[in-house]
Amino acid sequence: MPAAVGTFASAKQFVGIAVESAPGTPVAMTTTIACDKFEWEDKPVWLDDTAWTGSMVGTRGKQAGVIKTDFTMSGNVYGDTIGFLLRNILGDVAYTGGTNAGSSTTTTGALVAGTTTVVPVTSATGIVPGTVLAIDTAASLELVTVLSVVSLNVTITAPVAKAHTSGATVQPVTAPFNSKFSVYNGGNGQPVTHTLTHFSGTPTGTGARVLPSACLSDLTLKWNAETALFTYEAKGSSWPSQIAGAAPTAAPSTVPPIAAWRVTMGVAGPASGGTLVSVATDGEISIKRKLDPMYTGQNSQNPLIIQRGEVDVTGKAKFIAVTSSFTTSTSAEQAFLYMINNTQPQMQLVLDNGVAGAGDIKHTINHQSCAITASKLDGGKDAIMWDTEFQGIPTTTDAGVSGGISPIAYTLANAVPPQTY
Known part of the structure; x- marks a missing residue:
C-alpha cells in the first residue's frame, strides 16, 4: 500500500509582523496581522553570459545577480493591527x-x-x-x-x-488610546521597517519564511456601505525571503472588523454637524510611496537599503445627487462645483464600531485640504450620481510630531499600547 502523500493546507496559513530595530535584520513576529491573501515572490536578476563559443548557442551561462522580494496582501481592516501598515508607509506616529x-x-x-x-x-x-x-x-x-x-x-x-x-x-x-499617523519628515525621512512572517508549513523545520526590511509602496483602504466590510489592499518590497529561525504561533485578533455602513463623511469640514454628508455610497483612499532598492558593491545580493521616496494620497467617492447632498449648499452639483472652482475643501472619513470605553475602535481619516480632480455625472443608475476623485493636499494641520506637511492624518483609536507599531 503506498504511503500517504503529505500536503499543506492553505487554510492554515497566517502572517505575522514585527518592528525591526535595524533594516534587514529579521525579528520574530509579535502580532498576527489579518489577511485573506498574502503572496510573495523572490525576484533575482539573471545575468547572461553571451560570449561566442564556436557553437550555435546564444546563452552559454547564467549567474544570479541582485535580488529582492515583492509581496501583496489584502483583507479586512482590523482596528488593532492596521496601525503596523500605516506606520510602515507613512512613518510618523503620535500617541495621545x-x-x-x-x-x-x-x-x-x-x-x-x-x-x-x-x-x-x-x-x-x-x-x-x-x-x-x-x-x-x-x-x-x-x-x-x-x-x-x-x-x-x-x-x-x-x-x-x-x-x-x-x-x-x-x-x-x-x-x-489614539495613534495619529502622518508623513514622517524628520531625520532622513525614512520610516521604520518591519519583518513579515509567512507560515505556510512548507519550509523545512519551522514551516515559515520571513521577509526582512518589508516596505510598503501602496496601501489602499476601501468601503462600500451596501456590500462590504472596511477592507485594505497593500503591496511592497523586501529583502529576499529566508527560513524563519523558529516556528511561529498564530494569535489572531479578537477585535472584529467594521461594517462599511458605519462610515460617516464630512466635506468642507469634519464628519459631524453642518458638514456631515450622508449621500456617499462607497469610496477608497490610496496611499502610494516610491520605493527604490539600492544595490552597491558590498559582496551581497541584498539591497543596501530600500529607499523610501515621496508620498501621495488620492481617493474616490460616489455621491448621490440630491439638493441637500452637501449641507453647506443646496446645489445638487456641489461635488462638481468643488472641482470646477478648485475649492479644495477639507474631507474627513470616520468609521467607529460604536463601542463605548476601552473597546472603542475608531478610524478618523482627515485631509485638511483636498483637490477634487474629477467629478463625472453618472446617469446609468436609477438615481443620478457623481463619481468623484480627489487628491490630498499636504498641510501643517495633518502633519505629525516630525513637523513639515502631510496630505493625510489617520487617527486610530484602540486599546493597543503606545509604541507598539
Whole structure:
C-alpha cells in the first residue's frame, strides 16, 4: 500500500509582523496581522553570459545577480493591527488620549526627543510593566508604555517622541488610546521597517519564511456601505525571503472588523454637524510611496537599503445627487462645483464600531485640504450620481510630531499600547 502523500493546507496559513530595530535584520513576529491573501515572490536578476563559443548557442551561462522580494496582501481592516501598515508607509506616529487612572507624578529630569528611554519620576507608585503613561500636557502630551521599573527610574519601550522639561506631569491612563499617523519628515525621512512572517508549513523545520526590511509602496483602504466590510489592499518590497529561525504561533485578533455602513463623511469640514454628508455610497483612499532598492558593491545580493521616496494620497467617492447632498449648499452639483472652482475643501472619513470605553475602535481619516480632480455625472443608475476623485493636499494641520506637511492624518483609536507599531 503506498504511503500517504503529505500536503499543506492553505487554510492554515497566517502572517505575522514585527518592528525591526535595524533594516534587514529579521525579528520574530509579535502580532498576527489579518489577511485573506498574502503572496510573495523572490525576484533575482539573471545575468547572461553571451560570449561566442564556436557553437550555435546564444546563452552559454547564467549567474544570479541582485535580488529582492515583492509581496501583496489584502483583507479586512482590523482596528488593532492596521496601525503596523500605516506606520510602515507613512512613518510618523503620535500617541495621545487615554483616561486617567491612578495617581499622577512628575519627571525629575529633562527628556530628550528620540533619545530618552528612562524616565526619572518623583514616585513610581502604581507604575508597573505594561502601564501606559501620559507625559506632559496640551501640545506636549504623548503616551508611552512602561517596559520595566527600577526604583524611581521608569524604562519605556521606545524613546519619547517629544522633548519634555523636568517637572512634567506623568499620569497613568487606560484605553482607548489614539495613534495619529502622518508623513514622517524628520531625520532622513525614512520610516521604520518591519519583518513579515509567512507560515505556510512548507519550509523545512519551522514551516515559515520571513521577509526582512518589508516596505510598503501602496496601501489602499476601501468601503462600500451596501456590500462590504472596511477592507485594505497593500503591496511592497523586501529583502529576499529566508527560513524563519523558529516556528511561529498564530494569535489572531479578537477585535472584529467594521461594517462599511458605519462610515460617516464630512466635506468642507469634519464628519459631524453642518458638514456631515450622508449621500456617499462607497469610496477608497490610496496611499502610494516610491520605493527604490539600492544595490552597491558590498559582496551581497541584498539591497543596501530600500529607499523610501515621496508620498501621495488620492481617493474616490460616489455621491448621490440630491439638493441637500452637501449641507453647506443646496446645489445638487456641489461635488462638481468643488472641482470646477478648485475649492479644495477639507474631507474627513470616520468609521467607529460604536463601542463605548476601552473597546472603542475608531478610524478618523482627515485631509485638511483636498483637490477634487474629477467629478463625472453618472446617469446609468436609477438615481443620478457623481463619481468623484480627489487628491490630498499636504498641510501643517495633518502633519505629525516630525513637523513639515502631510496630505493625510489617520487617527486610530484602540486599546493597543503606545509604541507598539
